[in-house]
Amino acid sequence: MGQINSSAWLIDESDFDLPPLTDDLLNTIKSPIAELGFGGFWFQGIANSAYQSYLGNNRKSLLTRKVLRSCGGVIASSPTVKLLHQQYVTRVASTDINFAAALKLDSPYCYVLSEDGQPTKVQKLFNSHGINTVLSWPLKNFASDTWSGRFTLLSKYPYEELNIAELEQALKQAQMLIFEHFHNEINPYRQYNLFNKTAIRALEMAATGLHNHEISEQLDITVRGVEYHLESLRSKLCASNRANLVHIAHQLEII
Known part of the structure; x- marks a missing residue:
């Protein structure tokens, strides 16, 4: 591998869905x-x-x-x-x-x-x-x-x-x-696959005020599955309850 060339500055977009750069x-x-x-x-x-x-x-x-x-x-x-x-x-x-x-x-x-x-x-x-x-x-x-x-x-x-x-x-x-x-x-906090995508979608819905059975219907999973995902997030983020979980998720900008 050669030395870094200061005249070859390009943003490497291979790992992200990045907007085009002029x-x-x-x-x-x-x-x-x-x-x-x-x-x-x-x-x-x-x-x-x-x-x-x-x-x-x-x-x-x-x-x-x-x-x-x-x-x-x-x-x-x-x-x-x-x-x-x-x-x-x-x-x-x-x-x-x-x-x-x-x-x-x-x-x-x-x-x-x-x-x-x-x-x-x-x-x-x-x-x-x-x-x-x-x-x-x-x-x-x-x-x-x-x-x-x-x-x-x-x-x-x-x-x-x-x-x-x-x-x-x-x-x-x-x-x-x-x-x-x-x-x-x-x-x-959006890197490294820290959070299950379905769990984040469930939390986004919970943040809008939807109940677990409504989230279950929209995500096509069981109510027990919704409860599992939200509890997993609550544990990972050390949240005391559902409202606190939503608050922390907003702070971390993951929803």
Whole structure:
């Protein structure tokens, strides 16, 4: 695999049902970031509780370590970057100290690519693509209290040579465009098959005020099946009752 080419910035649409992107929109997203020295990036929605969930490592948690290290809901600046992200999360992330640190969303984080002067797996992976700086930059999602956006930025330049002062404003503008066109696709609670599709449809109907027997008729399943799906969701989302379940589902934007 070759090095990341900053002139080949294309949003990889292979994993999503994405709206078509015009060249103007692509250039609006890519150009300001590229001008600041970053030749590639991936962007994803991150649950605000991801860091705590990762440290807790509870297999019964909605956001398990396996889920948090999945490839879903990621927009990459090129097919090469998409593949690099997949290699990182499947081959390196489980033992990389940077992965958990980058889930903290209170401030940007620069990856540590060497340890005691010795090359690490993460350093070898990124250096093989000509990357010397990996910078995780979280951005608040003002439309949600449950998840945020995060750019992982890739550069051939050392951190000290990068123009960081103007970066946040450029990323905020880029995130606004991404949210406008890919909001549902990058919502972390809509990824990884976290929820059964029939269960979500049942909950959507319950949220409109339908009773279980009415939901049963519309979904062509038994009332007991409706009860099972709603109870499964209530357990996953730690909801106290039906009304609370609907409220949490609205907060997570899954209905």
